[in-house]
Amino acid sequence: MSFRFPVFLQPRTGQTDQPGTDNGQPAQQPEQPTQPAQTGASDPVPVAVDTTTAQTLEVNQQLCEAANRNMLISAAGYDAGALVVGLLTFFILRRKLIGTYGIRLLVAVLLAGLVGALLMGFDPVRADDLVRCLNSADYRRYVFLQEANVARGLVLGLLPTSVLTAIGCWAINKT
Numbered sequence: 001m002s003f004r005f006p007v008f009l010q011p012r013t014g015q016t017d018q019p020g021t022d023n024g025q026p027a028q029q030p031e032q033p034t035q036p037a038q039t040g041a042s043d044p045v046p047v048a049v050d051t052t053t054a055q056t057l058e059v060n061q062q063l064c065e066a067a068n069r070n071m072l073i074s075a076a077g078y079d080a081g082a083l084v085v086g087l088l089t090f091f092i093l094r095r096k097l098i099g100t101y102g103i104r105l106l107v108a109v110l111l112a113g114l115v116g117a118l119l120m121g122f123d124p125v126r127a128d129d130l131v132r133c134l135n136s137a138d139y140r141r142y143v144f145l146q147e148a149n150v151a152r153g154l155v156l157g158l159l160p161t162s163v164l165t166a167i168g169c170w171a172i173n174k175t
Contacts, residue, residue, distance in 0.1 A: 086112025
């Protein structure tokens, strides 16, 4: 009986574990043909090409549109994380009675906006599909703000995070 990993733990090359034999010993690998003796002239060794990975590297419009949608979803996640940072900062400053309402609001909004802009600008979990679409001259147009990381950080990070943090801080101050 052999153990099989779930689908999401399978190797990317499409190779799977070979099932073992009934006695619990792993199945024997077929022997590789022996190479002829090296006599000075080397014969080219044929290399097997994995067609599944070659097909997945192909960039098309649907792939780039999906990668763009996933980037926008990750931007919302970055903004939510930065919003939490800003609201916690405002809440802690309010509890400790540090500064006035305006100072607390300014510090929280600037901190959250900066965190959101940096996360979206650098995009630490950028997907491979998105990178391939950005590197393709033909399909780059399907990605929002294409190669403008600073603009993407400002538009998708700083702006929404700052506005939502200001609204959240106003709501926290009313309670």
